[in-house]
Amino acid sequence: MGTFPLASTPLKKILGSAQALAHLHDHAGRLVRLQKTVAKALPPAMREVVRVANLQEGVLTLHVPSPALATRLKLSQESLRATLLATGENIHDFKIKVRVDSGDRPPAPPPQRHIGEQGRRALQTLREHMKADDPLARALKKMEDDSA
Helix, strand or coil, X not given: CCCCCCCCCCHHHHHHHCHHHHHHHHHHHHHHHHHHHHHHHCCHHHHCXXXXXXXXXXXXXXXXXXXXHHHHHHHCHHHXXXXXXXXXXXXXXXXXXXXXXXXXXXXXXXXXXXXXXXXXXXXXXXXXXXXXXXXXXXXXXXXHHHCC
């Protein structure tokens, strides 16, 4: 087996080599800075959930997880604009979009089922009359196990 020379090139150098990638890199950096500024300007309850999505021609797009937070953000957009202008960002308008991210919420716990002793015996009797590899028998066994 031959060996391959391992050369590392900093990502910044790769992104800076092409004009389009350099522009994209600069834009991403600006969005990160805006996210930090926006987070500092918002009330504590909103800091972790309001996300800077984009900036185009002085219009800052923000994503929020609920309509209620979108309304609160719309009501406080003037103070947010003032904070951004004070930091040198020329933001003249906001787009506030509700984006529900299902990954933020933990999955719902499985329902707790309780089967009484009589029902348990009936399930066992039914399963005894089925083949062990029968899908229904496996489902009945799982249901019995889950209800314990």
